[in-house]
Amino acid sequence: MDFDYDLFVIGGGSGGVRAARLTAADGHKVAMAEEFRMGGTCVIRGCVPKKLMVFASGYSEAIAEAKAYGWDASVGDFDWSKFQGKLSAELSRLESIYTRNAENAGVEILHQRATVKDAHTVVLADGTEKSAKHILIAVGGTPFVPDTVPGHELAITSNEVFDLKTLPKRILIVGGGYIACEFACIFKGLGSEVTQYYRGAQILRGFDDEARGHISELISEQGVNLRVGTDVERIEQRDDGLWVKASDGSEGDFDVVLYATGRKPHTQGLGLEAVGVEMGRSGEVVVDDYSQTNIPSIYAVGDVTDRIQLTPVAIREAVAFHETVFKGNPMKPDHALVASAIFTQPEYGSVGLTEEQARDQEPIEVYCAAFRPMQNAFIEKNHRVMYKLIVSKETRKVLGCHIVAPGAGEVIQLAGVAVKMGATKEDFDATVAVHPTMAEEIVLLKTPVRVTD
Structure with missing residues (x-):
């Protein structure tokens, strides 16, 4: 059977781009569909913009330390709009690099959503159907917001936080994972009044208990109002911003409520269940040690498989996929001892x-x-x-x-x-x-x- 492509990749993030580039560079016909922006979560709405915000937020403390060391130093207000302009330009630059590198390798990039029709067919948003010998799912994850909280639609997630028009004076961060804790420190460093709710007994579940306690103390010492055993019961829009009723009976007013309560695989509406691809309880694509699903022609790498949600891991999985499927060198991605x-x-x-x-x-x-x-x-x-x-x-x-x-x-x-x-x-x-x-x-x-x- 003749196919339009040897490989069709759905998702233009780190894992998908690496697999597509390697395969196209080997002379195979490869297409990639990305409905948002090339670069995926890490480059566009994750690691990269977050780390730049971490850098920006650290200078207030550094200047305070400089003064304590003897420098005649002071810090004014943070210019959010200036930072945002530079951030936007940097993300656009990185996106263009991802796009150019893929195209230079011979990848055909389709800037629209694609869904799976059957084991060898994908359907684009414009209705066009494309056939492929192999299909790789690399759509990543998406923030999870519990829809049982009245007013949850008034909150934002880590996807929208980089697009805020102004720096919030008062921000509530809901969650106790690494994303929540990072943004608590970021906004505190930028000058916001930060409150953090976490429904569990201690932040950073799954990490070392002693380290969790140490970080909790440090976050509180920095001035973050960290409240464990606390969750949101209701959010309402009021004249003074967003009114929040907490599970402990307290109330508060905030300019922004940021939910950082975890991420889930971005598989909804992708058509995988209808094709018969085995899915996990959280919507993850179930794969074997070689990233292959129960449908032999369909593979998946990265956060969509919910193995280890880290960019370098997705890239390693993509390399192993390419070696296994297109180089005849079966390779299992190594998930042991990942720092x-x-x-x-x-x-x-x-x-x-x-x-x-x-x-x-x-x-x-x-x-x-x-x-x-x-x-x-x-x-x-x-x-x-x-x-x-x-x-x-x-x-x-x-x-x-x-x-x-x-x-x-x-x-x-x-x-x-x-x-x-x-x-x-x-x-x-x-x-x-x-x-x-x-x-x-x-x-x-x-x-x-x-x-x-």
Whole structure:
């Protein structure tokens, strides 16, 4: 059977673009449909604009520290419109790069929505049907907002936060995951009055408990009104902005309510169920170790599979897909020991197991130190950093590394190499410290603070 394309990719994010580029560069006929903007969540409404906001929000604290160090320094109001203009221009630049690189590789880009009709056919928004030997689903995820809350339609999500016309003076952030915590720190740093509700007992569920508690304290010390065990009951539009009734009976007025209560696979209306593709409870596309669905010609990579929702993981999955399907080299994407960073202030970097996961698995030793670094101690700033290693008693391998400190995202990238290689605690001990740094603590942790059998 002759097909219009060897590969049709639905979704122009990091995973989809990488798979399309590699396949087209090998001489195969490839098309890609993207209904919004090339670059996907990471480039357009996720990692990149968020990190630029993190940079912007850090200067108020930096200037305050500079004054404490002796500089004649002061900070005025943040010019949101100036920042937004530069942000918009930067995202457009990146989008054009994604588009150009794909087209230069030979990918035909179709700027419209596509849905799946059958195992080898997709339908474009204009009604055109295209056939393909292989179909790759790479549509990513979308923010989840509970529709049971009266007035939920008045709230925004992380998709819309970058398009706010003005910087909110009062913002309520609903959620306790990494996106919620990052935006709480961002808006506090930009000068907003920030309140954060989380219905659970502690923020950052799924991460190391000790690190979660440490970050919770730091966020509160920065002036974020963090309220756990609290959820939104009702939102109403009033003259003074958005009125919110909380589950604890309290009330508040805000300019913006931002829901950051998780993300779900963006599969609704894609036609996959009708074709017979197996779907999970959250709408994720169920795939095997090679990213193949139960329909042999249909594959999926990235957040839409709800494996590990990180851009570099989606790219690795795309490379493995290309090697498997078009190079005859079956390759499983490696999801073990993936390092990650949360860009709160300070940052949290982690790789490997949490203490809770490790102790359920085997006997462990826990090494941990929390202290005021030299830079903070000099100006009597109380913010502490934390360095933590989780070690197997039997093999001596470092099972997990957790860092809460400025630049933790940079440090954990290198620590992740050591953990991935199977470094032991003795390997860390044998490494000479770089002095004076905060990160030297990672090789100076000599005595375990806890031992479990």
